[in-house]
Amino acid sequence: xxxxxxxxxxxxxxxxxxxxxxxxxxxxxxxxxxxxxxxxxxxxxxxxxxxxxxxxxxxxxxxxxxxxxxxxxxxxxxxxx
Numbered sequence: 001x002x003x004x005x006x007x008x009x010x011x012x013x014x015x016x017x018x019x020x021x022x023x024x025x026x027x028x029x030x031x032x033x034x035x036x037x038x039x040x041x042x043x044x045x046x047x048x049x050x051x052x053x054x055x056x057x058x059x060x061x062x063x064x065x066x067x068x069x070x071x072x073x074x075x076x077x078x079x080x081x
Contacts, residue, residue, distance in 0.1 A: 004077050004078075007077055008074055008077065011070050011073050011074055012070065014070075015066060015067065015070045018066060019062070019063055019066060022062060023055075023058075023059055023062070026055060026058050026059070026062075027051075027055060030046070030051060030054055030055060031051070033046070042054075043057065045057055
């Protein structure tokens with residue numbers, strides 16, 4: 001049982017690390033792009049240079065997708081799945 005708990009902790013630690021690294025990069029990327037003149041935009045938030053709305057949209061999508069994958073990894077640790 002503690003072996004499974006350790007594996008779950010590793011999976012969640014990896015998730016946290018991936019999320020923090022990626023979200024930091026997205027913020028830097030938005031700020032770099034917003035200083036350049038652009039003709040194409042990902043969405044209305046990027047077009048309007050609404051940093052908080054743009055990033056919250058990106059963050060929510062990224063976190064929910066990654067967390068779903070991590071839940072699958074955790075479920076696969078069980079012999080009953």
